[in-house]
Amino acid sequence: MAGRKTGKQPGAAKPKKPRAPRTRKPRTAAEEIRRTEPERAPLPDPTGLAHTLSPVDLPEPAVPLPHGLRWTSVAIAVATLVLGLLNAHTLRSWSYQLPPNDYSARVVRVAEAWYDLADEAGLNRPVEAMHGWWQAAKDARFGAPVAPPDMAAADPPPVRVAKR
Numbered sequence: 001m002a003g004r005k006t007g008k009q010p011g012a013a014k015p016k017k018p019r020a021p022r023t024r025k026p027r028t029a030a031e032e033i034r035r036t037e038p039e040r041a042p043l044p045d046p047t048g049l050a051h052t053l054s055p056v057d058l059p060e061p062a063v064p065l066p067h068g069l070r071w072t073s074v075a076i077a078v079a080t081l082v083l084g085l086l087n088a089h090t091l092r093s094w095s096y097q098l099p100p101n102d103y104s105a106r107v108v109r110v111a112e113a114w115y116d117l118a119d120e121a122g123l124n125r126p127v128e129a130m131h132g133w134w135q136a137a138k139d140a141r142f143g144a145p146v147a148p149p150d151m152a153a154a155d156p157p158p159v160r161v162a163k164r
Contacts, residue, residue, distance in 0.1 A: 088118035089127055 026032040084091075088111075095111035098104035118124055 085118065085123050086126065088115040089124060091115070 026035060092108075092111040092115045095104070095108045098107060115124070
């Protein structure tokens with residue numbers, strides 16, 4: 001037995017405690033919990049959790065990560081730019097829903113100017129194309145909207161009552 005180690009190894013599992021046989025079934029879940037002592041899982045490192053890897057304790061990356069706030073700020077700025085360029089119709093639609101006053105009139109003028117500028121640059125074409133596809137799919141699924149029948153044609157002619 002030349003390669004065999006003797007003595008306690010750090011982090012080795014402790015032997016299980018023998019359980020006393022149960023004499024009767026527990027009546028409630030609380031009684032079951034009181035009777036059963038959970039066994040501790042052995043740690044891979046005898047010093048505790050300092051050097052263990054868990055799903056939340058990851059090792060340091062080889063290359064330092066960029067600053068989180070900087071990355072988030074860049075992502076928000078890019079999303080704002082893309083939405084500002086490609087969503088001019090939504091900005092204009094939102095401005096129409098504002099309560100009428102001097103401030104909202106200025107907002108509507110700016111939103112319409114931005115919409116016209118984006119339209120000249122061709123940035124509204126993707127939205128218009130997708131809207132057309134959506135309307136075609138909606139019409140194919142539900143059918144084209146039917147105009148309500150003319151109510152005047154559906155009414156019977158008035159009955160004249162002779163006066164005596």
